[in-house]
Amino acid sequence: MDNSVSRTVQLDDIAKALGISKTTVSRAISGKGRVSPETRDRVLECIRVMNYSPNMIAKSFSENRTYNIGVVIPMDDMETEAPFFQTCLMGISKCCALRNYDTLVIGTERGDVSQLKRVLESRKADGVIITRPLRNGSMEQLLADMSIPYVTVGQSSGVDAVTIDSEHKEGCCQLTSYLLMNNKPNKLGLIIGSMEQTVNKSRYDGFVKAVEASGATVPNQTVFLGVNGELQLRRVIDDLLQRECGCVICGDDMICMHVVNMLASIGKVIPRDIRVASFYNSMYLDMNSPPITALRFRAGDLGATAATLLLDMLEGKETSRETMLGFEMLIRKSTM
Amino acid sequence: MDNSVSRTVQLDDIAKALGISKTTVSRAISGKGRVSPETRDRVLECIRVMNYSPNMIAKSFSENRTYNIGVVIPMDDMETEAPFFQTCLMGISKCCALRNYDTLVIGTERGDVSQLKRVLESRKADGVIITRPLRNGSMEQLLADMSIPYVTVGQSSGVDAVTIDSEHKEGCCQLTSYLLMNNKPNKLGLIIGSMEQTVNKSRYDGFVKAVEASGATVPNQTVFLGVNGELQLRRVIDDLLQRECGCVICGDDMICMHVVNMLASIGKVIPRDIRVASFYNSMYLDMNSPPITALRFRAGDLGATAATLLLDMLEGKETSRETMLGFEMLIRKSTM
DNA sequence: TTGAAAGCGCTAACAT
DNA sequence: ATGTTAGCGCTTTCAA
Numbered sequence: 001m002d003n004s005v006s007r008t009v010q011l012d013d014i015a016k017a018l019g020i021s022k023t024t025v026s027r028a029i030s031g032k033g034r035v036s037p038e039t040r041d042r043v044l045e046c047i048r049v050m051n052y053s054p055n056m057i058a059k060s061f062s063e064n065r066t067y068n069i070g071v072v073i074p075m076d077d078m079e080t081e082a083p084f085f086q087t088c089l090m091g092i093s094k095c096c097a098l099r100n101y102d103t104l105v106i107g108t109e110r111g112d113v114s115q116l117k118r119v120l121e122s123r124k125a126d127g128v129i130i131t132r133p134l135r136n137g138s139m140e141q142l143l144a145d146m147s148i149p150y151v152t153v154g155q156s157s158g159v160d161a162v163t164i165d166s167e168h169k170e171g172c173c174q175l176t177s178y179l180l181m182n183n184k185p186n187k188l189g190l191i192i193g194s195m196e197q198t199v200n201k202s203r204y205d206g207f208v209k210a211v212e213a214s215g216a217t218v219p220n221q222t223v224f225l226g227v228n229g230e231l232q233l234r235r236v237i238d239d240l241l242q243r244e245c246g247c248v249i250c251g252d253d254m255i256c257m258h259v260v261n262m263l264a265s266i267g268k269v270i271p272r273d274i275r276v277a278s279f280y281n282s283m284y285l286d287m288n289s290p291p292i293t294a295l296r297f298r299a300g301d302l303g304a305t306a307a308t309l310l311l312d313m314l315e316g317k318e319t320s321r322e323t324m325l326g327f328e329m330l331i332r333k334s335t336m
Numbered sequence: 337m338d339n340s341v342s343r344t345v346q347l348d349d350i351a352k353a354l355g356i357s358k359t360t361v362s363r364a365i366s367g368k369g370r371v372s373p374e375t376r377d378r379v380l381e382c383i384r385v386m387n388y389s390p391n392m393i394a395k396s397f398s399e400n401r402t403y404n405i406g407v408v409i410p411m412d413d414m415e416t417e418a419p420f421f422q423t424c425l426m427g428i429s430k431c432c433a434l435r436n437y438d439t440l441v442i443g444t445e446r447g448d449v450s451q452l453k454r455v456l457e458s459r460k461a462d463g464v465i466i467t468r469p470l471r472n473g474s475m476e477q478l479l480a481d482m483s484i485p486y487v488t489v490g491q492s493s494g495v496d497a498v499t500i501d502s503e504h505k506e507g508c509c510q511l512t513s514y515l516l517m518n519n520k521p522n523k524l525g526l527i528i529g530s531m532e533q534t535v536n537k538s539r540y541d542g543f544v545k546a547v548e549a550s551g552a553t554v555p556n557q558t559v560f561l562g563v564n565g566e567l568q569l570r571r572v573i574d575d576l577l578q579r580e581c582g583c584v585i586c587g588d589d590m591i592c593m594h595v596v597n598m599l600a601s602i603g604k605v606i607p608r609d610i611r612v613a614s615f616y617n618s619m620y621l622d623m624n625s626p627p628i629t630a631l632r633f634r635a636g637d638l639g640a641t642a643a644t645l646l647l648d649m650l651e652g653k654e655t656s657r658e659t660m661l662g663f664e665m666l667i668r669k670s671t672m
Numbered sequence: 673t674t675g676a677a678a679g680c681g682c683t684a685a686c687a688t
Numbered sequence: 689a690t691g692t693t694a695g696c697g698c699t700t701t702c703a704a
Contacts, residue, residue: 010697010698011697011698012697012698020674020675021674021675021676022675022697022698022699023674023675023676023677023699023700024673024674024675026698026699026700027673027674027699030699032699032700033673033674033700034673034674035673035674036673036674039673039674053457053458054458054697054698055458055459055696055697055698056458056459056460056698057393057396057397057400057402057459057460057696057697057698058397058696058697058698058699059697059698059699060393060396060397060698061393061394061396061397061680061681061682061696061697061698061699062679062680062697062698062699062700063680063698063699064393064680066393067458067460068440068460071441073426075426075429075430080419080422080423080426080636081419081422081423081618081619083416083417083419083422085422086416086417086419086421086422087416087417089441090409090411090416090443093411093441093442093443094411094443097443097451097454100454100458102440102441102455102460103440103441104404104438104439104440104441105407105425105429105438105439105440105441106429107426107429107430107433115433118433118436119438121389122389122390122391122392122403122436123391123392123393124392124393124403124404124438257619257623258623260623260625261622261623261624261625264625265625282417283417283593284620284623286597287593287594287596287597287620288597289596289597289600289601300416346681346682347681347682348681348682356690356691357690357691357692358681358682358683358691359683359684359690359691359692359693360689360690360691362682362683362684363683363684363689363690366683368683368684369684369689369690370689370690371689371690372689372690375689375690390681390682391680391681391682393680393681393682394680394681394682394683394696395681395682395683396682397680397681397682397683397696397697397698398681398682398683398684398695398696399682399683399696400696
């Protein structure tokens with residue numbers, strides 16, 4: 001006697017209803033193995049009518065895969081509102097959903113790998129996307145050790161890592177070159193966050209390339225790397241102003257937002273008193289008055305591409321080791 | 337002969353190594369059933385030494401639960417960069433991780449329930465958090481039908497829903513009351529997004545309450561509900577300016593950002609020409625010059641609390657039906 | 673083309 | 689306190 005609360009319909013129910021074996025039903029669904037077209041149709045119809053949908057846990061267990069991918073997202077204070085990761089995550093999630101995969105959030109603070117470790121050890125993700133790779137590569141190491149496929153958004157330190165990137169170096173080089181047309185190299189400020197982040201390294205490299213291409217040497221006096229927190233930022237800005245920098249380039253939109261805010265708070269007007277540009281664009285920079293010159297990288301597209309690559313890998317397809325997405329240079333009032 | 341690539345150690349391996357049954361090992365781990373303290377210690381030690389960690393898929397399968405919770409997040413255009421959801425998600429994720437649960441992202445655009453349905457039908461989440469409940473309650477309905485526990489962040493339309501909310505109504509009422517001290521009711525603008533969102537309804541209710549408490553009637557001429565998209569917003573602002581509104585309240589930070597931007601683009605100065613306040617605070621509003629008067633709701637705390645509630649429910653604990661978190665009123669230059 | 677049966681790694685009812 | 693055993697709902701090998 002079955003008094004249980006409406007047991008969900010499962011493979012066996014379909015099989016019985018049709019008087020065939022569940023093996024056949026399974027095959028009809030998956031398309032693996034041979035099933036006569038008519039049987040196939042009957043099965044599919046029956047599934048529709050009986051409103052069957054497979055128990056993914058059972059399927060996972062049997063196939064030893066989860067149909068989940070993990071997405072490592074920074075949850076440091078400075079980053080909690082950084083739009084890049086949210087937009088990137090959405091691109092990933094949409095793409096995964098289309099292919100019947102789900103997206104597992106894996107938080108990390110200051111490079112901490114414990115959450116990633118937890119997820120991997122419990123085998124709850126078939127693959128991983130790292131949205132902000134660090135140069136120490138500890139995550140990649142972990143993934144490689146456990147033979148879990150992964151994709152990094154931005155340059156990876158793992159030797160064989162599959163990477164989707166944004167031509168950061170090239171973009172930052174072009175933006176810098178543009179700014180050098182109206183600013184002397186030694187009056188050009190640069191503020192970049194943690195150099196542990198590969199993306200910041202790329203950006204810095206682009207800056208250096210542009211400066212050197214212009215025949216100048218890198219203005220170490222006005223270049224600030226590894227800047228972190230509002231206090232440090234405040235000091236950096238004071239320093240830049242003291243040196244009468246005509247223009248400051250911000251490593252990303254979060255830094256830029258703070259810079260813009262601090263400049264305003266001490267009565268400096270952009271671009272009259274100082275020009276401002278940023279190496280990454282978000283709504284913040286679009287909406288500012290004046291709008292901020294920046295490089296636009298499409299975070300959603302990066303995410304979607306990363307997901308596509310990873311899912312292809314999981315399905316055994318060959319993927320290119322490095323995919324590059326373009327950028328747009330948005331020249332706006334803040335540097336005019 | 338086993339040439340397989342380093343099969344992971346499992347329960348049975350521990351059992352064999354210790355010469356006991358895997359049942360005992362299982363019991364030692366879970367704490368369910370009686371195990372002698374010494375056996376328990378030996379097991380735990382052995383687990384440590386052999387670096388065992390349970391296969392969560394198998395555990396899930398056996399227990400018929402996933403140790404995942406689903407988080408429904410809006411992915412509409414207007415919301416792709418809304419910091420609230422990102423911060424909320426982080427709160428949830430951190431909280432879940434602490435209790436060995438994982439967080440599954442479920443996207444929704446314009447109230448679409450298909451992704452939620454997909455996740456539920458594949459039984460990949462034990463419970464769900466809805467971060468932006470809609471008044472039509474279609475998600476709640478789906479969840480109720482499938483008997484999946486859920487928590488809404490903000491008022492729910494489901495009768496028995498467990499809810500964690502922010503005293504939006506009360507907060508918005510207080511903020512409005514404050515603004516009414518220096519602005520005539522009929523010169524007070526209000527711009528709110530889709531009224532399908534329960535949170536917008538709460539906010540509007542708070543506004544109405546304050547206006548009526550002041551003895552005035554709701555200024556329908558300057559109240560705009562269901563505002564959506566930049567074009568509409570632009571028209572609304574023109575209208576408000578034409579009516580010589582002295583102050584405009586924005587329904588949330590995204591709207592506010594656009595408003596601030598549009599005002600600047602037509603040369604209006606805050607607060608000289610028009611005052612601006614917002615019903616929800618984020619970095620955008622903190623960082624603006626001048627900073628924007630706003631209500632601060634702690635998105636991260638909301639998320640964490642929602643997660644705690646949901647996990648408690650999943651573990652069979654009784655939870656209160658409605659939990660209220662406070663708010664802070666941040667009076668700043670934009671309304672002075 | 674189809675079916676029978678084993679197995680995936682746990683948990684839990686039942687037995688001792 | 690510990691062990692035996694039967695599942696959980698799929699996939700897949702092997703046989704027919």
